[in-house]
Amino acid sequence: MSVDIEQLAEQEYKYGFVTDIEQDIAPKGLNEDVIRMISEKKNDPQWLLDWRLKAYNHWLTMDVPKWPNITYPEIDFNDISYYAAPKIKEKPKSLDDIDPELKETYDKLGIPLEEQKVLAGVAVDIVFDSVSLITTFKEKLAEIGIIFCSISEAVQEHPDLVRKYMGYVVPTHDNFYAALNSAVFTDGSFVYIPKGVRCPMELSTYFRINAENTGQFERTLIIAEQGSYVSYLEGCTAPKRDENQLHAAVVELIAYDDATIKYSTIQNWYPGDKDGKGGIYNFVTKRGRCIGKRSRISWTQVETGSAITWKYPSCILEGDNSIGEFYSVALTNNHQQADTGTKMIHIGKNTTSTIITKGISAGFGQNTYRGLVQIGKNAENARNYSQCDSMLIGDKCGAHTFPYIEVNNSTAQMEHEASTSKIGEDQIFYCQQRGLSAEDAVSLIVNGFCKDVFKELPFEFAVEAERLLSVSLEGSVG
Amino acid sequence: MLEIKDLHVKIEDKEILKGVTLTINPGEVHSIMGPNGSGKSTLSQVLAGRESYKVTSGSITFKGKNLLELAPEQRACEGIFMAFQYPVEIPGVANTYLLREALNSRRKYQGLEPLKHVEFIKTVKEKMKNLKIDESMLNRSVNEGFSGGEKKRNEIFQMQVLEPELCILDETDSGLDIDALQVVADGINSMRNSKRSFIIITHYQRLLNYVVPDYVHVLIDGKIEKSGNKELALELEEKGYAGIGEQLQTAS
Numbered sequence A: 001m002s003v004d005i006e007q008l009a010e011q012e013y014k015y016g017f018v019t020d021i022e023q024d025i026a027p028k029g030l031n032e033d034v035i036r037m038i039s040e041k042k043n044d045p046q047w048l049l050d051w052r053l054k055a056y057n058h059w060l061t062m063d064v065p066k067w068p069n070i071t072y073p074e075i076d077f078n079d080i081s082y083y084a085a086p087k088i089k090e091k092p093k094s095l096d097d098i099d100p101e102l103k104e105t106y107d108k109l110g111i112p113l114e115e116q117k118v119l120a121g122v123a124v125d126i127v128f129d130s131v132s133l134i135t136t137f138k139e140k141l142a143e144i145g146i147i148f149c150s151i152s153e154a155v156q157e158h159p160d161l162v163r164k165y166m167g168y169v170v171p172t173h174d175n176f177y178a179a180l181n182s183a184v185f186t187d188g189s190f191v192y193i194p195k196g197v198r199c200p201m202e203l204s205t206y207f208r209i210n211a212e213n214t215g216q217f218e219r220t221l222i223i224a225e226q227g228s229y230v231s232y233l234e235g236c237t238a239p240k241r242d243e244n245q246l247h248a249a250v251v252e253l254i255a256y257d258d259a260t261i262k263y264s265t266i267q268n269w270y271p272g273d274k275d276g277k278g279g280i281y282n283f284v285t286k287r288g289r290c291i292g293k294r295s296r297i298s299w300t301q302v303e304t305g306s307a308i309t310w311k312y313p314s315c316i317l318e319g320d321n322s323i324g325e326f327y328s329v330a331l332t333n334n335h336q337q338a339d340t341g342t343k344m345i346h347i348g349k350n351t352t353s354t355i356i357t358k359g360i361s362a363g364f365g366q367n368t369y370r371g372l373v374q375i376g377k378n379a380e381n382a383r384n385y386s387q388c389d390s391m392l393i394g395d396k397c398g399a400h401t402f403p404y405i406e407v408n409n410s411t412a413q414m415e416h417e418a419s420t421s422k423i424g425e426d427q428i429f430y431c432q433q434r435g436l437s438a439e440d441a442v443s444l445i446v447n448g449f450c451k452d453v454f455k456e457l458p459f460e461f462a463v464e465a466e467r468l469l470s471v472s473l474e475g476s477v478g
Numbered sequence B: 001m002l003e004i005k006d007l008h009v010k011i012e013d014k015e016i017l018k019g020v021t022l023t024i025n026p027g028e029v030h031s032i033m034g035p036n037g038s039g040k041s042t043l044s045q046v047l048a049g050r051e052s053y054k055v056t057s058g059s060i061t062f063k064g065k066n067l068l069e070l071a072p073e074q075r076a077c078e079g080i081f082m083a084f085q086y087p088v089e090i091p092g093v094a095n096t097y098l099l100r101e102a103l104n105s106r107r108k109y110q111g112l113e114p115l116k117h118v119e120f121i122k123t124v125k126e127k128m129k130n131l132k133i134d135e136s137m138l139n140r141s142v143n144e145g146f147s148g149g150e151k152k153r154n155e156i157f158q159m160q161v162l163e164p165e166l167c168i169l170d171e172t173d174s175g176l177d178i179d180a181l182q183v184v185a186d187g188i189n190s191m192r193n194s195k196r197s198f199i200i201i202t203h204y205q206r207l208l209n210y211v212v213p214d215y216v217h218v219l220i221d222g223k224i225e226k227s228g229n230k231e232l233a234l235e236l237e238e239k240g241y242a243g244i245g246e247q248l249q250t251a252s
């Protein structure tokens, strides 16, 4: 039995390797010159440089948010490098031009870059540290008017769209980390789905942090025109390192009349070791505007990585009859901390929101659900259903819930359910009696607990999520 | 196959089993009866390897192996199955899923390949038909929302699929209606053979009319006070456990 656990412990975080590649890294520290340097590397137009500088100057006046239920040493923002890119002469035009070392990296991560090998029906944008390496199926998608490319490329190729929509949902001054991101963001994905088009494949971005002492600041922008549909997925990993690394992303979604955006995340940044050393600090602002009537934005997240997670994917339900959804699994094991949840802002009439969250805490993990449901005064007949369940494994971890509700219209219908349970010793024993190891029993029971969320994920990713959860739970039973 | 010698078991400093000795040979059916709280479930849990029950002295060997050294899942893979007195619910985990994991875990232990999905489903459906279990139950979560009788039937169903060598049934008959009792009894009888042994814990003679035991033991206050053949069960039904107490008193 002990042999099994040893083997399991070894495969703990299997994405922890480092790619040995020559990098172009900015010196540590942040000031206007660094921003100009990034802007120049990215070949930004003047307006974008101005936008960055404005964000930076605003950021200087802001304080780190103190309200989240997380503790960590103060981050020295001048001890971080804000740009890292593998040294390549020009952006590869085809896969043959990609450095073999990088190709191997993605093979190891299980993301083969060759289109024919990629999961059927999934187009991928690959972001390595600060740059996008390649986007697959781009041409095929372009035939039906879909734009799927890196945000850097979008800045060059579709400047009007980018200029119109960047900051449309998350303004530069929105919060401390969003302001920082606006000043220094380096890459990310851009998606534009034209009117009436149903995107025929899953779109996905795979983020990889590789360089040491650098932060990753990506920006993703998805615009779904009237009557369009897109399902988008992001995944992320990072090497094992003893220092903490910062990741501060901004994601903006815009849905017009009758458009649907499904946004799924499998977040598997390096969580730190079992004593809490190292790991990614994940401070993310994700928000969508359901501008159009009957538009729908659905966030599904599976958060198993990072030392610290701070994120609240939210929906602003402006259009009448629009729908916002948030399905979340957050797992904290060892010394991980998560403060995550959502905001559902009901503005239009007959708007509906659903929140289903499953928090799992093991080891010394601390897991906080924080959510706001706000019903505006004109939001006639708004409805919200919230269900927040927590599961504790062991007795040194914690689960916390902070559901805030603001109702300014008496026609609103609100339903809130919450539960906290300890994983049952009798459930584990029952499975063991049927022949499963205690580890397998725990992962089976936890996966069952998360089923309502997993069923929202595209099938392949649900399988991946289940596997990931099992790996992340290793060592959680004695 | 199973040899229990002078077994003493404590739970939280309270001695529950006070010297149980019992030998079960391949193919035998042993029934254990006894008043509430006498330690019947404790004995089955100890055989299955529940940690909270501390074995303070005595020994258990199963197929020549020291059972007490094996983890619960190893015991299961060695062929011990317990139908729980109170089967637990596992929300969100489909019945089929648990069953397949269980079966494949045992096959892996035996060095066999996992069963092909088609074959698995075929076996499962066949057993379900015999036990008159609705197929919709396969996709329902383990025991969640099952009636008392459905839970018990589900235990027997799992037993049929897993084909263990030693089946421990802890009050599987309690909570079953008359028809279900017959179905479950047929299910048990269909599995009887010269290699497979059963421990049937029950309060009622009724089940034993259908599943005729080779031996009946009476467990009182942590000790087997009397053993006999199937007639003993009838006697108990008539006189109750008090009778046994009297006999003991007269004897001493």
Ligand SMILES: Nc1ncnc2c1ncn2[C@@H]1O[C@H](COP(=O)(O)OP(=O)(O)OP(=O)(O)O)[C@@H](O)[C@H]1O
Residues within 6 Å of the ligand: B011, B012, B016, B034, B035, B036, B037, B038, B039, B040, B041, B042, B043, B052, B085
């Ligand atoms: N977890 C526990 N903690 C404390 N006492 C326990 C525990 N489990 C069992 N006991 C005690 O051990 C004794 C034997 O219990 P056990 O369940 O083995 O009885 P039983 O013979 O199966 O009874 P029944 O016929 O009611 O099922 C009882 O007095 C019971 O209260």
Ligand SMILES: [Mg+2]
Residues within 6 Å of the ligand: B040, B041, B042, B085, B170, B171
């Ligand atoms: Mg009992």
